[in-house]
Amino acid sequence: MTDFASTYGSWAVIAGGSDGVGAAFAHSLAARGVNLVLVARRIAVLNECAEAVAAKHSVQVRTVALDLALDTAIADLEEATADLEIGVLIYNAGADTRNAEFLDRTLDDHRALVHRNCLGVLEAAYRFGGPMVTRGRGAVVLITSGAAWAGGRTLSSYGATKAFDLILGEGLWAEWRDRGVDVLSLVLGATDTPSLHRTMDPGDRVLADPHDVAEQALDHLAEGPTWIHGSDNPVGGSPFGSLDRRSAVLAMSTPRH
Ligand SMILES: NC(=O)c1ccc[n+]([C@@H]2O[C@H](COP(=O)([O-])OP(=O)(O)OC[C@H]3O[C@@H](n4cnc5c(N)ncnc54)[C@H](OP(=O)(O)O)[C@@H]3O)[C@@H](O)[C@H]2O)c1
Numbered sequence: 001m002t003d004f005a006s007t008y009g010s011w012a013v014i015a016g017g018s019d020g021v022g023a024a025f026a027h028s029l030a031a032r033g034v035n036l037v038l039v040a041r042r043i044a045v046l047n048e049c050a051e052a053v054a055a056k057h058s059v060q061v062r063t064v065a066l067d068l069a070l071d072t073a074i075a076d077l078e079e080a081t082a083d084l085e086i087g088v089l090i091y092n093a094g095a096d097t098r099n100a101e102f103l104d105r106t107l108d109d110h111r112a113l114v115h116r117n118c119l120g121v122l123e124a125a126y127r128f129g130g131p132m133v134t135r136g137r138g139a140v141v142l143i144t145s146g147a148a149w150a151g152g153r154t155l156s157s158y159g160a161t162k163a164f165d166l167i168l169g170e171g172l173w174a175e176w177r178d179r180g181v182d183v184l185s186l187v188l189g190a191t192d193t194p195s196l197h198r199t200m201d202p203g204d205r206v207l208a209d210p211h212d213v214a215e216q217a218l219d220h221l222a223e224g225p226t227w228i229h230g231s232d233n234p235v236g237g238s239p240f241g242s243l244d245r246r247s248a249v250l251a252m253s254t255p256r257h
Pocket of ligand 1: 191
């Protein structure tokens with residue numbers, strides 16, 4: 001058993017583990033000797049990722065196809081993994097699928113975002129984090145975004161969900177840090193994923209590499225509560241510093257491409 005697996009446990013759940021950052025976490029965890037449960041909706045993409053990971057690393061990979069925006073998703077996931085000791089939870093799924101103003105989206109669209117990014121994250125942290133605390137070992141990574149730092153045009157409900165994840169992770173870190181469970185709120189900027197390219201044209205923006213994101217997060221799991229990928233000071237505060245809220249919101253609302 002690798003050091004990583006003996007520290008945290010030999011199975012990980014990646015919610016949103018079939019492409020982009022989630023697939024990168026799958027490869028990085030497998031390289032550290034951790035078996036995987038990969039969760040996503042599109043079965044073909046999920047199976048392709050599972051097969052690629054299993055072909056490259058000698059770990060077991062289980063797939064669970066479900067929609068994390070549904071009420072029963074996390075209970076179903078818990079049931080599908082009831083025979084496993086899950087030592088690592090990566091809650092990755094969370095990108096916004098539409099770059100649109102608040103009223104230009106349906107209410108159902110907002111509800112699904114909140115369900116997947118808030119209720120799903122909360123319930124996963126509760127159902128999988130609880131046994132980790134009882135065992136006295138484990139790791140939870142909640143993936144959030146620079147959109148959490150302040151409100152912004154076309155980012156209202158997405159940014160609000162990411163602020164929820166950021167703060168939830170920080171609070172859990174404070175509660176579980178002395179109980180053997182590392183919690184990291186992982187803040188990402190623009191990252192080169194299929195989801196990003198489906199939502200926007202990044203133009204000449206520099207994009208983070210998902211593999212670097214996953215490697216860095218796993219290397220710094222114990223340095224929570226917050227890790228800001230790509231920052232000169234990844235454990236530092238908001239990049240807006242002491243800027244007043246109005247200026248921060250206006251800066252966040254400026255089109256970047
Ligand atoms: N990419 C960026 O520039 C960027 C910037 C800041 C923060 N982030 C954060 O980084 C995380 C990963 O982002 P990403 O760009 O890789 O895209 P993403 O769409 O959040 O993640 C893609 C993965 O999540 C799965 N997924 C998405 N919605 C799901 C649902 N309702 N139920 C089950 N699985 C679902 C996808 O598979 P299926 O589609 O098949 O379900 C895929 O495996 C997110 O939390 C996002 O907020 C990304």
